[in-house]
Amino acid sequence: xxxxxxxxxxxxxxxxxxxxxxxxxxxxxxxxxxxxxxxxxxxxxxxxxxxxxxxxxxxxxxxxxxxxxxxxxxxxxxxxxxxxxxxxxxxxxxxxxxxxxxxxxxxxxxxxxxxxxxxxxxxxxxxxxxxxxxxxxxxxxxxxxxxxxxxxxxxxxxxxxxxxxxxxxxxxxxxxxxxxxxxxxxxxxxxxxxxxxxxxxxxxxxxxxxxxxxxxxxxxxxxxxxxxxxxxxxxxxxxxxxxxxxxxxxxxxxxxxxxxxxxxxxxxxxxxxxxxxxxxxxxxxxxxxxxxxxxxxxxxxxxxxxxxxxxx
Numbered sequence: 001x002x003x004x005x006x007x008x009x010x011x012x013x014x015x016x017x018x019x020x021x022x023x024x025x026x027x028x029x030x031x032x033x034x035x036x037x038x039x040x041x042x043x044x045x046x047x048x049x050x051x052x053x054x055x056x057x058x059x060x061x062x063x064x065x066x067x068x069x070x071x072x073x074x075x076x077x078x079x080x081x082x083x084x085x086x087x088x089x090x091x092x093x094x095x096x097x098x099x100x101x102x103x104x105x106x107x108x109x110x111x112x113x114x115x116x117x118x119x120x121x122x123x124x125x126x127x128x129x130x131x132x133x134x135x136x137x138x139x140x141x142x143x144x145x146x147x148x149x150x151x152x153x154x155x156x157x158x159x160x161x162x163x164x165x166x167x168x169x170x171x172x173x174x175x176x177x178x179x180x181x182x183x184x185x186x187x188x189x190x191x192x193x194x195x196x197x198x199x200x201x202x203x204x205x206x207x208x209x210x211x212x213x214x215x216x217x218x219x220x221x222x223x224x225x226x227x228x229x230x231x232x233x234x235x236x237x238x239x240x241x242x243x244x245x246x247x248x249x250x251x252x253x254x255x256x257x258x259x260x261x262x263x264x265x266x267x268x269x270x271x272x273x274x275x276x277x278x279x280x281x282x283x284x285x286x287x288x289x290x291x292x293x294x295x296x297x298x299x300x301x302x303x304x305x306x307x308x309x310x311x312x
Contacts, residue, residue: 001065001310003044006035009070013046013299020303020311036060046070046302053077058085066090066309068302072097072150072289075200075227090305093149095298096289101153103288104195104225107249110282111221112137117279137161143187145207146197146226147174154195155179166190170203188216195223196230210235213244221246225288228252233271240278247280251288 002023005014014024022044027035032051039045039061046068047053053067055078064087067077072093079089110116113134121128140163144151147167155165155178167179168187175181187194194216198204208222208231222245224231233254239245255272256263263285268276275281 001043002041003046004035004039004042005046006030007046007048007050007070009046009048009302010295010299012296013070013303016300016303017306020307022306032057039064044068044306047076049076051076053082055081058082058087061087066306068306070095070298070302072100073199073227088309090302090309092298092301092305095301096291096294097149097153098297099291099294100150100197100225100288101155101157102291103251103284104154104223104249105157107223107225107251107282107284108142108193108195108221109137111247111249111280114279116282137163139163140192141166141190142193142195143168143191144179144195144197145169145184145187146199147171147179147181148197150226151195151197152176152178154197164190185215188212191216191220192218193221193223196226198226198230200227200229205229206232208232208236210238213239216244219244219246222248222250224249225251228254228256228286233269233275237271237274240274240280247282248275249282250275251284252286253283256286 002025003017005024005026006028008028017024036057039057040063043063043065045061045064048070053076058078058081066088067082068090069077070092072091074089074091077089082089114132118132138161142158142163142165144155144165144167147169151167155167158165159178165179166182166187167175168182168184204227206229213235231254236245236248240248253263255269275283
């Protein structure tokens with residue numbers, strides 16, 4: 001089987017696939033049209049997020065048996081059409097779930113303890129203790145929307161903080177010892193913190209909007225390490241200004257490109273400028289699952305899944 005790789009990944013991915021007898025070709029620079037013109041030559045296709053895989057591309061991939069994405073989600077692939085064509089879809093949410101869980105916890109603790117602003121003030125010669133009095137996680141109620149690999153990893157991290165963890169998910173019976181599964185209404189009634197762990201779907205795009213925010217009973221903190229388009233930025237800014245949202249930790253942004261690789265390419269929206277300047281907002285460049293360890297785990301997970309399906 002011949003496999004085409006269009007994004008660089010940890011070297012173990014190609015090394016181990018070579019050892020299993022696959023032929024691996026790499027093309028990290030050609031545009032989509034060039035890749036599409038030669039994809040018929042390949043049985044497998046390994047990507048991260050360089051471009052979307054649509055029906056036209058899939059139709060050109062006449063011999064393709066699998067598409068593997070070295071990441072958690074598959075939203076940049078027309079999955080339904082690929083399955084109709086008999087193409088197996090492979091992702092690796094197990095590979096970076098721990099990294100996302102740790103990043104989510106780090107963002108929450110940094111917000112609660114004003115570490116970002118305190119660090120900046122001290123570096124500027126300001127020693128403001130009362131202004132940087134923190135908030136404790138102990139005793140708070142944390143609500144998770146989405147309780148798959150990422151949500152479960154975050155809940156596991158929260159277990160040692162004596163906080164109450166609730167989860168809401170479209171699937172039934174996903175709650176466990178680390179999180180109580182509840183209705184969305186119950187979650188909105190009780191939470192102090194909301195953390196998103198959902199894929200990008202029609203149901204999750206613009207999910208956190210004015211309506212949702214107003215349905216939450218108390219002022220709350222927001223963590224988003226999932227997908228940027230789940231949050232309407234303009235509505236988030238309104239809630240930050242009013243105090244309904246006490247602070248936000250955002251690893252993802254509504255303005256991201258599909259490749260997740262660039263952001264500062266056009267004039268910055270006013271709402272984004274507000275987020276940059278707000279002292280109760282913490283931003284990171286879509287790196288929650290982007291650790292040294294997850295780079296290895298993601299690649300290994302993809303190898304293991306390809307081996308399980310195609311090596312007898």
